[in-house]
Amino acid sequence: MTGVQILLLVVVLLAVFAVAAAVWVRRRRTGGVLIADAPTASSTSDRGNGR
Amino acid sequence: MTITLLRGSDLIGRAVVDASTGDDLAEIKDVVFTAGRGAITGFTLRRRGFFGRRLKAVLPIDAVLSVGTDAVMVADTDAISDPSDAPEDMASHESNDVLEDEVVTISGRSLGTVRDVIILGGPHPRVVGFEVGGGTVGNGLIPLGAQAAVSGSALVVPDDFEQRIRSDLTGLAAELSLIESSGS
Numbered sequence: 001m002t003g004v005q006i007l008l009l010v011v012v013l014l015a016v017f018a019v020a021a022a023v024w025v026r027r028r029r030t031g032g033v034l035i036a037d038a039p040t041a042s043s044t045s046d047r048g049n050g051r
Numbered sequence: 052m053t054i055t056l057l058r059g060s061d062l063i064g065r066a067v068v069d070a071s072t073g074d075d076l077a078e079i080k081d082v083v084f085t086a087g088r089g090a091i092t093g094f095t096l097r098r099r100g101f102f103g104r105r106l107k108a109v110l111p112i113d114a115v116l117s118v119g120t121d122a123v124m125v126a127d128t129d130a131i132s133d134p135s136d137a138p139e140d141m142a143s144h145e146s147n148d149v150l151e152d153e154v155v156t157i158s159g160r161s162l163g164t165v166r167d168v169i170i171l172g173g174p175h176p177r178v179v180g181f182e183v184g185g186g187t188v189g190n191g192l193i194p195l196g197a198q199a200a201v202s203g204s205a206l207v208v209p210d211d212f213e214q215r216i217r218s219d220l221t222g223l224a225a226e227l228s229l230i231e232s233s234g235s
Contacts, residue, residue, distance in 0.1 A: 031063035031080040032148035033168050036092050036140050
């Protein structure tokens with residue numbers, strides 16, 4: 001295996017690693033502020049202050 | 052009486068501390084609230100640390116002693132429960148996340164996105180407003196109750212929304228007082 005081939009292999013491996021890391025970071029959701037499913041997902045009729 | 056106002060995003064990652072031992076039990080992942088009254092019904096959790104993984108456990112609000120500026124306090128480890136034992140009003144899904152919801156008027160005009168939610172802390176924490184930004188009306192705060200509807204996709208506001216938006220927390224608190232006094 002020539003030096004160029006080794007270099008190419010390293011570049012490909014790094015690219016694969018970078019893509020995998022990006023996917024992992026994207027999927028690792030940090031958290032959020034969620035509306036409870038019950039009793040209302042849409043709230044027009046359940047507003048507590050009458051407006 | 053001290054009123055503690057917090058941002059929802061600030062609660063994410065906050066430590067859950069056992070008040071009886073001082074142990075750091077977990078950290079907050081998601082805040083779950085009811086759209087109507089804004090009452091926070093509980094939290095989903097993850098393990099502490101940068102690589103903290105999701106913890107298959109939840110923290111119902113009834114088990115919380117207080118939501119403070121630096122930690123969420125619980126009486127003991129029994130406060131954390133299995134999701135299957137959680138109260139029904141804690142059921143939610145990640146698609147119900149209001150952060151980055153589009154803010155639209157009833158007539159269909161886009162005004163920006165929900166940047167954050169404002170939470171009144173203490174033993175009975177609740178969502179009291181939404182922080183809006185990135186749109187035509189600039190940054191501002193909408194008190195809970197000023198909106199027509201809210202879901203995991205959009206926050207719908209009246210067409211006269213600009214009159215209800217507040218630029219600071221003091222203005223939001225004043226608007227909330229007005230809403231609550233007129234609603235009671």
